[in-house]
Amino acid sequence: MGQITKRWRTNFFAKSLARMCRQYLKWYNNPGFKFHRNGEQWLLEQFRREPVHTIFDVGANVGAWATLAATTLPGATIYAFEIVPATFDRLRQATQGRQAIRCFNVGLGDHVGMLSIRYNPAASDHATFTDYPWPGDNTTVEGRVVTGDSFLKQHAIESIDLLKIDVEGAEHLVLQGLGQAFADRRVRLAYFEYGRYNVMTKFLLKDFYEFFGRYGYIVGKLFTDFVDFRDYHPDDEDFTGPHYVACRSAEPLLRRLSRA
Numbered sequence: 001m002g003q004i005t006k007r008w009r010t011n012f013f014a015k016s017l018a019r020m021c022r023q024y025l026k027w028y029n030n031p032g033f034k035f036h037r038n039g040e041q042w043l044l045e046q047f048r049r050e051p052v053h054t055i056f057d058v059g060a061n062v063g064a065w066a067t068l069a070a071t072t073l074p075g076a077t078i079y080a081f082e083i084v085p086a087t088f089d090r091l092r093q094a095t096q097g098r099q100a101i102r103c104f105n106v107g108l109g110d111h112v113g114m115l116s117i118r119y120n121p122a123a124s125d126h127a128t129f130t131d132y133p134w135p136g137d138n139t140t141v142e143g144r145v146v147t148g149d150s151f152l153k154q155h156a157i158e159s160i161d162l163l164k165i166d167v168e169g170a171e172h173l174v175l176q177g178l179g180q181a182f183a184d185r186r187v188r189l190a191y192f193e194y195g196r197y198n199v200m201t202k203f204l205l206k207d208f209y210e211f212f213g214r215y216g217y218i219v220g221k222l223f224t225d226f227v228d229f230r231d232y233h234p235d236d237e238d239f240t241g242p243h244y245v246a247c248r249s250a251e252p253l254l255r256r257l258s259r260a
Contacts, residue, residue: 029240030223035068038242039222043191044072044162046256052076052161056148058108058174059167061087061125063094063101069162070100076161083107083143084117087124107167109145110176117143128168130200147177152186163190169197175211182215185248191222195241205237205244212246218254219246226259 009015032038052073057066060080069078078101082088088105095101109115119127120136128134151157160181165171171192181187190212194205209232212219220229221236222243229247247254 026240029238030221031240031242033242035065037224039224039227040065040191040243041068041072042225043222043227043245043257044069046253047073047162050161050253054157054160055079055162056108056160056164057081058148058163058165059083059170060091060103061166062090063103065164065166066091066095066101067098069164070095070098074100076100077102079104079157081106081108083115083145084119084124084127084141085143086119086121086141087127090124105144107143107145107170108148108151108177109170109173110147112146112150113144114142115145115170117141126168128170128197129173130169130197132169132197132200145173148174149178149180152181159186159188161188163187165190165192168193169201172201172203172207172211175208182212182217185216187248188251189245189247189253190217191243191245193242194239194244196239199239206232206234208244208246216249217246218249219244220258221245227257229254229258 030038035041053076055069055076055078057078057080060066060082063080066078066080080091080101080103082091082105085105092103095103107115115129117127117129118138119141120134120138122136126134165174167174194208198204209219218229220227222245227245
């Protein structure tokens with residue numbers, strides 16, 4: 001097949017077949033960002049029979065996921081973090097009246113201070129501290145950041161049942177700022193985005209595996225209705241994302257999540 005492919009590489013039909021194969025692999029790798037299709041809603045629903053008290057929504061944007069979490073797990077308190085002031089105003093308005101959702105105009109990072117964010121009002125979900133080449137009218141805003149460890153201490157929060165991180169490339173900064181919480185095993189389960197932003201940050205999937213492995217967590221890719229927990233392999237560095245899950249190795253939910 002290799003020789004045939006070399007001979008026909010410039011042929012229209014060979015190119016079309018290659019495009020179809022790439023598209024199929026994208027579908028196979030679960031690339032979507034719709035909660036009800038990509039496994040995010042399913043993941044929340046797995047906690048319904050569990051005692052859940054504290055949820056962190058880091059990168060809450062305008063509150064769609066926080067609202068879904070509050071509806072799915074009404075006994076939990078959701079701490080929603082949004083660093084961009086204009087987006088935070090929309091978040092607060094969208095979640096007004098929901099006592100379970102507590103909104104904070106701050107980002108979680110690896111230091112206490114300020115962070116420059118590239119922001120487009122027409123695409124608030126693309127706000128990023130990286131130089132990812134998003135089209136459109138981007139402007140730079142300054143946002144306040146704190147470490148997750150300092151936030152936990154300030155608010156006397158003992159543990160996090162579910163940590164959701166969607167911060168357009170700053171995921172590793174959030175994790176580094178929660179290093180003590182992970183070392184103390186105070187985070188039950190985390191899920192995070194991995195994709196093209198990691199080309200910009202050079203924080204690869206291998207680095208996520210090493211971070212979580214250091215603290216006794218296992219990592220797997222989130223699919224529509226299960227998590228494929230597996231050892232790291234360089235072939236997984238495909239930047240297609242979108243979500244991976246990290247779970248304490250002794251977590252009772254592990255069998256249900258992996259459908260073992």
